[in-house]
Ligand code: ADP
């Protein structure tokens with residue numbers, strides 16, 4: 001153990017690479033993002049103040065034993081000696097003291113970790129020495145008081161106010177407004193006050209031994225890894241707990257040494273628009289985080305070009321070099337000490353979705369990256385936010401300026417929404433529908449009986465619950481902007497108002513909710529909905545994504561489909577949905593549900609007549625009436641999807657869904673009897689009896705899907721005739737049709753054996769009658785575990801499979817989704833019993849196992865078997881990746897999610913080119 005290397009100087013990056021076996025990822029894990037960046041810049045001859053990094057391994061060893069690992073502190077002292085040699089200064093020396101900063105830095109940038117402590121090494125005696133050396137007592141005591149305060153708050157955990165209050169008082173007494181008015185003596189006095197604060201709060205003196213300062217600061221960084229804020233942040237972002245943080249000890253450079261010194265932060269491109277233009281701020285005569293803290297108004301970075309032209313030029317050269325090296329937009333920190341530029345940090349800059357797309361495209365044009373890199377640079381979630389309504393930048397700035405920021409919760413479903421607040425679903429719905437108002441529905445939390453209000457609302461806000469709460473799940477499903485768990489908000493349902501710290505919003509007042517960021521504002525903020533047709537950059541990127549997926553190449557488990565990636569189809573019931581799906585880039589309809597068509601006003605009575613028919617003749621007569629409607633529906637769909645496959649699912653729900661509500665009808669009958677009304681009573685009584693006759697104790701598992709088709713084949717016979725008549729007519733008028741008829745809820749191959757030949761016969765009859773022919777397929781949904789298990793047999797009849805993952809998940813887990821999401825799923829996810837909501841992201845270990853088995857077995861019978869997914873999971877990036885791995889041919893999702901799915905499909909193809917599931921390799 002003694003020999004283990006715990007500390008790497010910034011110029012030992014080669015040793016670090018060797019230590020981890022060569023990979024830069026490994027170096028980042030060992031030295032953290034900040035440390036590896038500093039080391040990398042040092043190697044590239046960028047001016048970086050000398051220093052060293054204590055490794056994340058040392059942090060982990062400290063977590064395990066509660067003390068520094070053997071040898072670590074000695075190595076830290078040795079590294080400090082080297083820094084002394086490089087700088088010609090000495091730690092703790094009175095004549096020429098070395099001061100250092102202590103900076104935390106994990107592999108991934110993590111707010112919640114320890115804040116930086118600057119100016120370590122200052123003591124009463126070194127401060128004296130520095131005064132002599134610099135002739136600048138004001139600078140020295142400004143630095144010293146900063147150290148005492150930072151050390152006190154960050155390392156010793158003293159509350160900020162303990163320091164801020166006496167400073168405020170002092171300034172008031174002196175009549176100062178700004179820190180710049182403070183003189184050397186003022187700062188000296190404040191330093192003494194701050195030291196007294198430490199003594200009072202801790203019972204011991206501010207350490208006058210610089211090595212103790214260093215030791216305690218190092219330990220504080222280690223401890224902060226397990227601080228509550230850091231742990232919470234890791235939970236929320238899925239950063240593993242065992243990464244640990246590194247500690248960076250670095251020679252101080254001073255931006256507060258006078259008018260020829262300064263400090264700043266900058267992005268190499270505009271992080272909100274992506275424009276290729278340095279974007280940043282600096283402050284003259286300031287230190288560290290003064291710029292970010294906004295103590296004084298910072299200058300635009302451009303102004304540095306006139307204020308310090310040489311420094312500016314050097315800065316531009318360095319940052320250009322960094323961007324080229326990392327081929328990524330950089331976010332840098334720098335300090336100028338007496339006209340000399342020092343770089344203190346570089347990392348890939350965070351950016352908005354907009355700028356992510358623009359930067360990716362620009363960098364391809366500039367030859368920095370290729371199209372594949374560009375596709376990988378943008379996340380599916382970013383595409384999601386780009387397609388939802390957004391607040392305009394100007395309106396947003398204005399709202400912030402006017403102090404209209406109200407609260408922040410979890411960003412559950414992206415998009416911006418503006419509306420009047422209503423506190424229950426019924427009022428929300430009626431205000432939206434009858435009074436045509438824009439409504440934001442606000443509730444502590446939502447339940448399934450609130451859904452009608454949510455759908456009618458422009459946005460949803462809750463004060464409780466997290467990203468998998470009912471409100472969040474439903475909002476995402478319907479694409480409604482939603483913020484959940486804004487816990488600062490107190491909702492008073494009785495008095496119809498909500499408040500944050502006494503700031504009240506009453507029912508009917510306007511608020512603006514940003515589901516992309518989780519922020520809530522009072523009043524209206526102007527929004528715009530980006531049209532996909534107008535987002536030329538995004539469209540270009542998605543075309544590249546499609547090219548990647550369409551690259552010829554056989555995936556391991558998709559033999560009949562010679563492309564590297566998935567296709568993206570859409571679920572669409574109506575021609576207008578199909579058109580939208582096309583404009584969003586879908587290349588097929590993976591699910592057209594036909595029952596919606598039965599519900600339309602003029603059709604429902606015919607449907608009911610058909611269901612209640614007492615003999616075959618009456619039933620057929622009613623179906624004949626429905627046929628032209630259905631044919632027209634399909635005709636529109638085929639035309640919209642000219643040349644692309646359209647999967648039409650035969651009737652699926654239980655028949656009682658088409659009938660009047662039993663309880664309401666019963667009430668009516670009772671009322672009529674009581675009032676002695678006889679007109680129409682008998683009919684109603686008969687209808688009631690019929691509906692009661694149809695009662696099932698568990699209708700979702702009862703007479704529905706293929707079971708209904710076998711029990712009452714006339715319905716699906718009519719549907720198939722309508723499909724093929726429409727397809728034939730379209731063909732005759734020059735449209736290329738590819739109908740695929742999907743039989744739902746198959747559990748045994750014998751069901752297909754019974755029904756499918758009858759339906760195929762109708763298809764043939766129609767083609768003969770109309771004297772045309774075109775290709776078509778018959779296939780089935782896989783949504784019952786038994787179908788999955790017997791896929792090899794089912795594939796003897798089915799020419800395609802489509803995973804109905806909602807039902808497949810319900811039946812595999814034995815959960816009913818509504819009940820699960822309402823009652824226990826939130827707890828299950830919170831307690832880690834389930835890693836995620838399986839209705840949002842495919843449960844790979846269970847449902848997923850069934851799926852991969854289904855594909856493999858199905859293709860053993862029928863190698864060219866087409867496999868897709870039409871459940872909601874088809875629009876979820878993680879599930880899309882899984883579908884890629886098991887050899888699906890396509891995913892089908894809501895038209896709105898098609899662009900997201902296209903990008904996710906390309907990501908999967910790039911990440912796993914040619915691969916299958918690990919367990920299958
Ligand atoms: P964060 O991760 O919060 O950005 P940093 O460690 O980067 O924390 O430091 C906070 C501030 O202190 C930054 O402005 C940084 O540039 C500055 N700083 C850190 N170390 C030094 C140093 N050795 N000399 C001068 N300024 C420093």
Ligand code: MG
Pocket residue numbers: 115116
């Ligand atoms: Mg910080």
Ligand code: MG
Pocket residue numbers: 333345
């Ligand atoms: Mg920083």
